[in-house]
Amino acid sequence: xxxxxxxxxxxxxxxxxxxxxxxxxxxxxxxxxxxxxxxxxxxxxxxxxxxxxxxxxxxxxxxxxxxxxxxxxxxxxxxxxxxxxxxxxxxxxxxxxxxxxxxxxxxxxxxxxxxxxxxxxxxxxxxxxxxxxxxxxxxxxxxxxxxxxxxxxxxxxxxxxxxxxxxxxxxxxxxxxxxxxxxx
Numbered sequence: 001x002x003x004x005x006x007x008x009x010x011x012x013x014x015x016x017x018x019x020x021x022x023x024x025x026x027x028x029x030x031x032x033x034x035x036x037x038x039x040x041x042x043x044x045x046x047x048x049x050x051x052x053x054x055x056x057x058x059x060x061x062x063x064x065x066x067x068x069x070x071x072x073x074x075x076x077x078x079x080x081x082x083x084x085x086x087x088x089x090x091x092x093x094x095x096x097x098x099x100x101x102x103x104x105x106x107x108x109x110x111x112x113x114x115x116x117x118x119x120x121x122x123x124x125x126x127x128x129x130x131x132x133x134x135x136x137x138x139x140x141x142x143x144x145x146x147x148x149x150x151x152x153x154x155x156x157x158x159x160x161x162x163x164x165x166x167x168x169x170x171x172x173x174x175x176x177x178x179x180x181x182x183x184x
Contacts, residue, residue, distance in 0.1 A: 001062045001073070002038070002046050002133075009129050010038035010046070012148045015141035019175060021053040028172035036137035048137060068092075135160070144178025157184050 003009055015036030022032040033051035040046060051058075064071040069086040084093040114121045136147040139158070152158075162170060 001075075002040075002048075003126070003130055005062070005064055006040050006044060006046075008041050009149050010040050010133055010136070011150070012039045012146050013037070013133075013137040013140040014039075014146045015048075015137050016144075016178070017138075017141035021056075028170075029175045030172075031138075031141060031176075034137065034141050036140060038133070038137065139183060142176035142178065142181045143183050144181075145183060147183065 013036050015034055017031040017034035017036075019030075019032050022030070032053055034049065036048045038046040038048060060075055062073040062075070064073075069084055069092060071082065071084045073082045074080065080095075082093075082095045083091060085091055111121050132149065132152055135158075136149055136152050139152075140147040
């Protein structure tokens, strides 16, 4: 969402995270919480936080700070809401989300309609860039190092899939430890 809102990919990510709830072997080697700062062109810094911790409150929200105020977008299936306020908290625009489709349904509606109209929506580059944005954030948290987007595109030799896709069981590696986990 931020790549879309800024019409750019991040230059770098600097993150941290860990495991406090999802520690059983069935969860593999992934972290259950992250905090990542992304640096974008134009000296823009974006903060990202997430957690999947049992008993913790969940929230999905995108907040944009601009020269005139703040825009909050809360994507929820069946009810995406957005509100823009100036810095004095005056509401400039409000969409309560009650009259629209789920954004997840709408993207499929739009895709099917575009194919039927003979002008399919092609967003493969945006999808790949979005995925790589999250990967550099994760790798930064795992390694304890800043990770540059350009390095991930041009230099990384990381493999993101197992060698044997027909394997019945996936064996996760050890839990990544910053300072020990190495970028490849």
